[in-house]
Amino acid sequence: MADRAQPLSAGPGIGAALCVAVLILGALAAVALRAEAGTGLGPADWQAVRFTLLQAALSAAISVALAVPVARALARRRFAGRGALITLLGAPFILPVIVAVLGLLTVFGRAGWVSQALGLFGLEPLRIYGMHGVVLAHVFFNLPLATRLILQGWQEIPSERFRLAAHLGAGPGAIWRLLERPMLARTVLAALAVVFAICLTSFAVALTLGGGPRATTVELAIYQAFRFDFDLGRAALLACIQIALTVLAAGLALRAAPGGGFGAGLDRPLRRWDAQSSLLRAQDGAAITLAALFLLLPLAAIAVNGLAGVASLPGSVFRAAGTSVAIAAASTATLLLLAVPMAASIAMARHGGWIELAGLLGLAVSPLVIGTGLFIVVHPFADPFALALPVTALVNAISALPFALRILVPRARAVIGDFGRLGVSLDMGGLPFLRLVLLPRMRPQIGFAAGLAAALSMGDLGVIALFADPEVATLPLQIYRLMGAYRMEAAAGASLLLLALSMLAFWMFDRGGRWHAEG
């Protein structure tokens, strides 16, 4: 049988996926080839692999399990400040690690707000350090992302179906069975895979909150191989393990068949007639309040810590902020050029999994290895320092790619599934289909993905640290420099500035595309 006629060519997306794969695997190969004879993997490395797997699996499972009720509550309810809350929920995810960890500890640490409150009642302070601390921090980082991914699943159920369900007298139970559970079966697995992959490359968070070398992850082993032993072969080998684990997780998650719906929607605003009982209202209210407290308290701590320092920020911090904004803009544009064609190709192809896997690579491989590999490749031909900013923008775009694909693909699939045949029958292929059908219908997803990419890039220390030049620094790098020079107050002020800039970038893009415009 011939391939089903498609409104768009899959070529550009496949090309973009190939570029990404070549870049990442090329960087990895460069590190491996540069290696001198070193030692293979020892028992300590396997211990690190086991710990990494365990903490990533626990973090993913708990983040996603908590995200379902929160997303459900946000999908069912409309209240004043809902939009602002959804934007703020993006914040933990995009903060530089050191800033987020200090914020978390201000709330949950031995001397934190919670411990002080417990002390008022004569109770022991919290013991945050250990596996539970690692999971707590990862949930803090990833609960918002998982919530947004799952919330998006809810929003992608055409509002007409809720209308029809209400028409037929379906209660919350029936809606759960008929509409929500099938949708969750798809989105939950995808969210699990993404959170798992993020936690695989965790290092500073796991070490600091894990309380010591028990909490050694693969990423820390890579650091050790690189800078302690200068054993590039072992670093490359460990990076291969990271890839294998991600591929395994993604393979399991992406296997979940993309269950289609029945019939397209007409993009009417969503109204929910179900779930009006006071019990369900209370349940949703509790889910939203608890999640908001858990996520917003550490952000409030960052704001409180930073306020004193903001007034006296040195000029170099604002220059660095300008650099970060420019990198974020370039990185966001690059991301969209890669992600939109890839999402369309995945939506049309029968073997779209390979394209999506290429997209996950950027998340799976240690930034240290990618940075080092690119350095090895670039060094013979050009001054790596001259290329610091473009390389940073490119690597940031690639590391945001997996999130962007998770956001874009389900919608692209739905749009092409629902309207592709109509487009082909009207002989509307290529650009007109893209311009009139696909892009307008994907506007909210593109806005969300762009916002996430811009904010992520703003907060990322990433490869710039390897290519740093005294004249150009990004804001996260400048924060580290301030801290390295004992200027913790100024660093806290700069962190607050970074938080505000990231949120602003995220809000601008996300708002620009937000689909359920009401509150």
Add this chain to the structure above:
Amino acid sequence: MKYLTFAAGLLSATAALADTPELTVYTYDSFISDWGPGPAVEAAFEEVCGCDLKFVGAGDGAALLARIRLEGARSEADVVLGLDTNLIQAARDTGLFAPHAVTATYDLPVDWADADFVPYDWGYFAFVHDRGLEAPADFRALADSDLKIVIQDPRSSTPGLGLLMWVKSAYGDDAPAIWDGLADNIVTVTKGWSEAYGLFLEGEADMVLSYTTSPAYHLIAEEDGSKTAARFDEGHYMQVEVAGKLAASDQPELADKFLQFMVSDAVQSVLPTTNWMYPAVTPEAGLPQGFETLIAPDKALLLAPDEAAALRDPALAEWLTALSR
């Protein structure tokens, strides 16, 4: 014709640039930040050298060495500034460094004679705490106390590795027992110095591994005299920061001139209040006011580069074993 004039102009401009030699110095990131010694050193050296001094930052000392090893003989760098005694042996073994021509009378607590590396500042590792705290007088007392400390991971941090060497050089074969005793005092282990110091200032621990000179920052820059360091009777391990010249440098004389400049008064007098370390050669005007309040250890501990290199892996294994239980 216009183009020819333009091309000629370009050529002469390039020629003029080529007349000013460029010296490239790789160093750790905090050296070149606006708050570090970098800007002052650059301005002072460019006044006397008739050259363009270019600093390039690369993480910390260990990342710096990794960078040089990656680049090998093709490196743009003429000088590497910011290795410490724990890295010297590995640096020497690369064969990428050349002997220096610096002469100076150092004010280090230990004798210094190294053909390849020039010390420019130094400090003692120490546990910093609030002045009100009843601090222990050695590692055994610390291990027996209920005090909470935060330290850095030796695999990712230079001070972390320094602490490993401190315990090893003070206690030798008893080091594993010391680490066993310390395990319940250690709140957590961080990736780098900044994280650990930040946690300490947040109140997460009673003491943090840093330098005896850290309280000087709070006193001089913030007029806050509330921090001090605990003096340990077994002595304090030293960190000596050194610079070296690369054998493949295309500016060997300029590189030597720079190294000599690093131990001159112009640089030594700015290091205490920018790098917050002791100068390798005490400046004529003496140490800045406030440094006299710092604790003075009775005994300076420092392993020779080859000993430090040989002890590093076994010491790390002991540390991992004790703290992984």
